[in-house]
Amino acid sequence: MNRFFGFLKKEFYHIFRDKRSMLILFGMPIVQIMLFGYVINTDLKDVKMAVLDHSKDEYTAEIINKITSSGYFQLTENLQHLDQADAVFRKGEVKLILVFEPDFGKNLIKNSNGNVQILTDASDPNTANLEVNYLQGILQNYNVEINEGRPVPSSVQVKSRMYFNSNLESVFMFIPGIMATILMLVSAMMTSISIAREKELGTMEILLVSPLNPLQIILGKVTPYLALSFINALVIIGMGYFVFGVPILGSFVLLMAESILFIFLALSIGIFISTVAKSQQVAMMLSMFVLMLPTIILSGFIFPIRNMPVPLQVISHIIPPKYFIIILKNIMLKGVGFEYVWKETLVLFGMTIGFIVLSLKKFKVRLQ
Amino acid sequence: MNKDVKVIRVKNLYKKFGDFTANDNLSFEVSKGEIFGFLGANGAGKTTAIKILCGLSYPSSGEISVAGFDVYKERELLKRNIGYMSQKFSLYEDLTVYENIRFYGGIYGMTKQEIDTKTNGLLDQLDLQHSRNKRISSLPLGWKQKLAFSVAIFHNPEIVFLDEPTGGVDPVTRRQFWDLIYEASRAGITIFVTTHYMDEAEYCDRVSIMVDGRVEALDTPTKLKEQFNALDMDQVFLSLARKAKNVE
Numbered sequence: 228m229n230r231f232f233g234f235l236k237k238e239f240y241h242i243f244r245d246k247r248s249m250l251i252l253f254g255m256p257i258v259q260i261m262l263f264g265y266v267i268n269t270d271l272k273d274v275k276m277a278v279l280d281h282s283k284d285e286y287t288a289e290i291i292n293k294i295t296s297s298g299y300f301q302l303t304e305n306l307q308h309l310d311q312a313d314a315v316f317r318k319g320e321v322k323l324i325l326v327f328e329p330d331f332g333k334n335l336i337k338n339s340n341g342n343v344q345i346l347t348d349a350s351d352p353n354t355a356n357l358e359v360n361y362l363q364g365i366l367q368n369y370n371v372e373i374n375e376g377r378p379v380p381s382s383v384q385v386k387s388r389m390y391f392n393s394n395l396e397s398v399f400m401f402i403p404g405i406m407a408t409i410l411m412l413v414s415a416m417m418t419s420i421s422i423a424r425e426k427e428l429g430t431m432e433i434l435l436v437s438p439l440n441p442l443q444i445i446l447g448k449v450t451p452y453l454a455l456s457f458i459n460a461l462v463i464i465g466m467g468y469f470v471f472g473v474p475i476l477g478s479f480v481l482l483m484a485e486s487i488l489f490i491f492l493a494l495s496i497g498i499f500i501s502t503v504a505k506s507q508q509v510a511m512m513l514s515m516f517v518l519m520l521p522t523i524i525l526s527g528f529i530f531p532i533r534n535m536p537v538p539l540q541v542i543s544h545i546i547p548p549k550y551f552i553i554i555l556k557n558i559m560l561k562g563v564g565f566e567y568v569w570k571e572t573l574v575l576f577g578m579t580i581g582f583i584v585l586s587l588k589k590f591k592v593r594l595q
Numbered sequence: 596m597n598k599d600v601k602v603i604r605v606k607n608l609y610k611k612f613g614d615f616t617a618n619d620n621l622s623f624e625v626s627k628g629e630i631f632g633f634l635g636a637n638g639a640g641k642t643t644a645i646k647i648l649c650g651l652s653y654p655s656s657g658e659i660s661v662a663g664f665d666v667y668k669e670r671e672l673l674k675r676n677i678g679y680m681s682q683k684f685s686l687y688e689d690l691t692v693y694e695n696i697r698f699y700g701g702i703y704g705m706t707k708q709e710i711d712t713k714t715n716g717l718l719d720q721l722d723l724q725h726s727r728n729k730r731i732s733s734l735p736l737g738w739k740q741k742l743a744f745s746v747a748i749f750h751n752p753e754i755v756f757l758d759e760p761t762g763g764v765d766p767v768t769r770r771q772f773w774d775l776i777y778e779a780s781r782a783g784i785t786i787f788v789t790t791h792y793m794d795e796a797e798y799c800d801r802v803s804i805m806v807d808g809r810v811e812a813l814d815t816p817t818k819l820k821e822q823f824n825a826l827d828m829d830q831v832f833l834s835l836a837r838k839a840k841n842v843e
Binding site for chain 2: 234236237241428433434436439
């Protein structure tokens with residue numbers, strides 16, 4: 228046992244003395260959360276818009292007031308003529324122009340039919356779509372308001388409610404994804420690199436010749452990353468909870484247990500990579516391309532899996548983080564218990580066993 | 596050297612990988628305190644044999660004991676009683692001199708008191724006391740190498756295996772390194788050394804030369820030179836190596 232602690236101590240020296248490791252370990256999670264939480268934000272906020280009001284009556288004033296007070300839009304210009312639209316969009320500041328027809332108010336009251344036109348800068352199509360939807364939503368509400376108490380000739384009233392994320396905060400989606408990415412990176416990549424480094428420097432030979440058995444060596448290499456990954460998981464969940472208000476509706480213990488399972492899986496992948504990779508470079512490249520890219524792209528972290536072409540959807544089934552992200556979302560946002568995530572848990576468990584068996588086989592072949 | 600005590604006994608060692616025979620019927624013995632040179636061209640089967648002697652891989656057949664322990668059944672005890680140093684420096688560059696010694700002593704099960712006492716003696720002897728808390732990366736190559744050797748025999752092994760320990764080092768440092776080897780040998784530690792430098796082969800008590808998986812010659816350098824009618828070990832080696840088929 229004493230030998231093992233000596234080994235652990237040495238591993239921690241390696242980690243704490245290497246600036247690169249420290250940066251990946253502690254800088255990465257915080258930077259990623261900040262990036263995804265603040266910068267990569269798909270929610271609308273203060274979109275600059277202009278108004279071309281041919282009517283200028285109390286109704287248009289009221290609508291404009293509603294739009295600007297929503298927080299989504301900010302009125303920056305009042306246009307006089309439609310010809311100005313092109314120039315305004317070209318300048319790039321204004322993304323949206325709202326046009327009221329002449330006599331909008333009169334038409335609305337007398338003919339029950341007021342027309343508005345929405346012009347958007349669709350050089351960024353997703354955002355343009357989103358802006359139109361938000362604006363239509365506001366106008367829809369206004370419609371309902373002015374018709375209050377009056378019989379409306381048969382119309383369908385849509386009232387939507389967004390379950391599990393009622394404000395459509397994108398950070399809710401990112402926290403589970405970041406967690407999967409970081410744990411994968413720290414556990415798998417750092418472990419594989421650190422084992423590959425011992426091989427490259429020739430110290431692995433010395434360790435193998437020593438009375439330490441291979442299992443002790445592997446455990447010694449892996450334990451520090453298990454501990455550090457766990458701390459990272461806590462930091463990410465903590466930041467999500469306290470800084471961005473991402474809820475943890477389900478059991479915290481279950482959440483942590485699932486995280487530990489995922490860390491074990493990532494560690495076993497790391498060990499497997501290190502049995503294949505002879506140098507740090509190879510280990511890094513393998514981790515990058517085999518782990519990082521699929522984790523970010525194919526796991527449903529950023530891009531929804533059901534929108535992918537079928538072959539990619541099939542591939543996504545073998546991407547471990549996919550299952551972890553499902554588990555995290557279920558526990559954190561839906562607050563469900565183990566009975567709803569046992570299938571995904573079983574998949575992760577199976578994968579862990581699989582990688583450990585594969586690594587042991589590889590290791591045995593080498594010793595023969 | 597104590598010729599009555601044999602610390603390595605190898606009898607009819609075979610190691611096969613499929614159709615390829617890496618070690619073909621090796622038999623030799625090494626005495627306590629002997630400096631045993633283990634020579635051969637690349638691909639002759641040296642590394643395979645060393646791995647077996649260090650308990651890293653099993654032979655296909657043969658009776659082999661190292662430091663009195665059987666390589667099949669007593670690997671753990673065997674490993675406790677040997678030291679090993681390879682061509683690559685086996686110290687951690689980002690650890691200090693003391694931390695390295697502490698770590699290696701630790702994995703061989705030495706207590707902190709033992710390690711501390713011995714470390715002081717060692718650092719005095721190597722005149723490295725001033726660098727005790729310096730990282731290995733800041734030491735010159737020659738020092739690293741001497742320290743690596745001292746660490747390899749720090750736990751008082753019966754035998755130390757040196758796999759091309761002096762690769763890439765200047766002649767003066769090599770000479771100093773051999774002084775350390777002699778000293779260890781006088782202290783009763785058996786030295787099992789592979790090398791590419793034929794002048795180093797002359798320093799050994801006995802030399803074995805492997806060709807194509809077999810030991811083709813085994814004797815003292817003087818006798819080998821007589822036998823092959825050669826001026827130096829270089830000529831002995833070349834006249835044997837020419838017969839080789841498995842050359843990398």
